[in-house]
Every structure is written in structure tokens, then in C-alpha cells.
Amino acid sequence: MKKFDKVRYQAMAAVSKALAHPTRLYIVENLKEKSCSVGELTDMIGDDISTVSKHLHILKQNGIVTDQKQGNQVFYKLLCPCVLNIFNCVLDVIQTNTTTSLNLLSRTGRNIR
Amino acid sequence: MKKFDKVRYQAMAAVSKALAHPTRLYIVENLKEKSCSVGELTDMIGDDISTVSKHLHILKQNGIVTDQKQGNQVFYKLLCPCVLNIFNCVLDVIQTNTTTSLNLLSRTGRNIR
DNA sequence: TGCACATTTGGTATAATAGCCAATTACTGT
DNA sequence: ACAGTAATTGGCTATTATACCAAATGTGCA
Structure with a gap:
């Protein structure tokens, strides 16, 4: 580097x-x-x-x-105040993770509820 | 909390x-x-x-x-790829800091070059 | 099977972080 | 100057991170 x-x-x-x-x-x-x-x-x-x-x-x-x-x-x-944008970005990442996990779960036939 | x-x-x-x-x-x-x-x-x-x-x-x-x-x-x-947005946000923060520092400097009569 | 290459894991030493308590500093009002 | 409140700083300990080396694991190919 x-x-x-x-x-x-x-x-x-x-x-x-x-x-x-x-x-x-x-x-x-x-x-x-x-x-x-x-x-x-x-x-x-x-x-x-x-x-x-x-x-x-x-x-x-x-x-x-x-x-x-x-x-x-x-x-x-x-x-x-531009730091607040970082919040949204971080939440985006978390949401993407969660969505991925949910997809994996549903592919196994399981579900949250 | x-x-x-x-x-x-x-x-x-x-x-x-x-x-x-x-x-x-x-x-x-x-x-x-x-x-x-x-x-x-x-x-x-x-x-x-x-x-x-x-x-x-x-x-x-x-x-x-x-x-x-x-x-x-x-x-x-x-x-x-949404993490890349975080990069921009972080750079925004850094730029804001730099700008603030430059203003302080110029107020003292000094300058970078 | 056994060798070569790519990557991960375990172990360890060092450094950085987080939190509390106690002591210090700063400001207000008497 | 002194007491009271607010905040910062220093000191200590426990926990977590980082980076290296060495050993283990996994993959492809002769």
C-alpha cells in the first residue's frame, strides 16, 4: 500500500x-x-x-x-450533521445482512413465524 | 438508555x-x-x-x-456495495474538519501556502 | 499417494480501549 | 474567600484488538 x-x-x-x-x-x-x-x-x-x-x-x-x-x-x-448520513448507510448494511439471512432461512423451509 | x-x-x-x-x-x-x-x-x-x-x-x-x-x-x-456510501460520508466529515481548520488558520492571518 | 500452493487457525506478545473511582479544575452565588 | 455544582483528568484494571510466526487444513495435480 x-x-x-x-x-x-x-x-x-x-x-x-x-x-x-x-x-x-x-x-x-x-x-x-x-x-x-x-x-x-x-x-x-x-x-x-x-x-x-x-x-x-x-x-x-x-x-x-x-x-x-x-x-x-x-x-x-x-x-x-453529515455524520447522520453514516447512520443510514450502516443501517443499510444491517438491513442487507438481515435480508440475506431471511432468504437463507426461507430456502431451508424455515421461517421467522 | x-x-x-x-x-x-x-x-x-x-x-x-x-x-x-x-x-x-x-x-x-x-x-x-x-x-x-x-x-x-x-x-x-x-x-x-x-x-x-x-x-x-x-x-x-x-x-x-x-x-x-x-x-x-x-x-x-x-x-x-452500500458500504461505499459510508466512505463518502466519512470523507465528508474529514473535509468539514479540514475546512474548519483552514478557516481557523486564515483567521490568524496564516495560510497553507 | 504425495507434493505444492493457498488459506485458515492457534498461540502469543504488545498495544489500545472502556469503565469506574478519586482527585482536580472551572464556574456561580453567597 | 468559601461552598456547591458541573465537568475533566489521572490512575487502575479488565477486556479486546492487532500482528506476527508456526502449524494445520484444503485443493489440484503428477
Whole structure:
């Protein structure tokens, strides 16, 4: 693999990795409509606040969210709503998988219900 | 986070994780046009063939590629070309980041060239 | 059958990730 | 300055990923 390509794929992998965690996906999807404080997100998620803070840090580092202080709190919002497209693409892949599995099942004469 | 959501986000994270590696992204992009044998991919990538084989296994497990024996060799191909959309989305994110950085730079009076 | 080639699997060392707790930092209001 | 709330950081441990080598498996052909 050429060095040029390596750099490119590393950059892409970094973004993918940032999204490759259930909690971080949850966060991104919840920031779709409105920005949230760390505390709000923590309540929704149910992990320790330090854990949530670290997830947010990863998302920020990879240019997916930004933060803004408001008094006592820090609000995070989507920096790049284009990430939401990734959601659809990923769901497409999952749906394709599911469809394939269903076809296999039906070919064996079995069915879901 | 509701249990239902958890399952959903875990499924999505699994797909994202499968793509969250430079070599695997490289593989996916190279299977865009034509299917390739493990040996061919190994030559292009330059890692040990066992390493490449394991990457392919991960992609297969997550419904991104399929394999097919042809005599001595195993050819892999994209199961779900919709993954390629993810590439564009990820590149969008990266471009947004880059643009943001450039704006910051220019605001300081500096510039790339 | 036995050899050559292609791929997968097992084993292992190293590195990266995730989560919690405790300690620190930052801001507000008194 | 001090107490109270919000968030980040550091430290620790458990789990997971990655990459190599070596061994095993599978396939085609003499």
C-alpha cells in the first residue's frame, strides 16, 4: 500500500473508530435535534459522568462534535450533521445482512413465524 | 438508555467497528470493482497473509464481504456495495474538519501556502 | 499417494480501549 | 474567600484488538 493511501485510510479509520461504540452513536443521534450538556447525556446513558465525558472527548477530537461553555455547564452539539448520513448507510448494511439471512432461512423451509 | 436502543446501537457499532481499520477500508475500496483472492490483497497490502485473512474474516462476519472458493484460492467480493456510501460520508466529515481548520488558520492571518 | 500452493487457525506478545473511582479544575452565588 | 455544582483528568484494571510466526487444513495435480 502506498504511503499516500496509508495516510488517507488512517484518517478515515480514525473517524470510523470514533463512531464505533454504542454510546457514542447514541450521543450523536441525540445531538441531532438539540445540543445537550454532559450531565443531560449522562442521565440518558446511565454510565459514570467521567465515562461520558471521555466519549465526548473522542467525538470532539475527531471533528464530530463541538462544545460550548454556558455558565456552569458544557454543551455539546454536532459539528458536522453529515455524520447522520453514516447512520443510514450502516443501517443499510444491517438491513442487507438481515435480508440475506431471511432468504437463507426461507430456502431451508424455515421461517421467522 | 432503553434496552431496545442498546441492542440497536450495538449492532450499528459492530458494523462501524468492522470498518474502523485502515487495512479493512483499503480492502473494501479495492473490492469495489472486482473480487480479489486473499493472495492478491496480501500483495497489495504488504502484511502477513494470516493478518489479511483475519481482516477478511471480520469483514465477512459483519456482512460486508462474502467469499467464494475457486480451485485453490478464495475470492472475496463486496456483499453490500452500500458500504461505499459510508466512505463518502466519512470523507465528508474529514473535509468539514479540514475546512474548519483552514478557516481557523486564515483567521490568524496564516495560510497553507 | 504425495507434493505444492493457498488459506485458515492457534498461540502469543504488545498495544489500545472502556469503565469506574478519586482527585482536580472551572464556574456561580453567597 | 468559601461552598456547591458541573465537568475533566489521572490512575487502575479488565477486556479486546492487532500482528506476527508456526502449524494445520484444503485443493489440484503428477
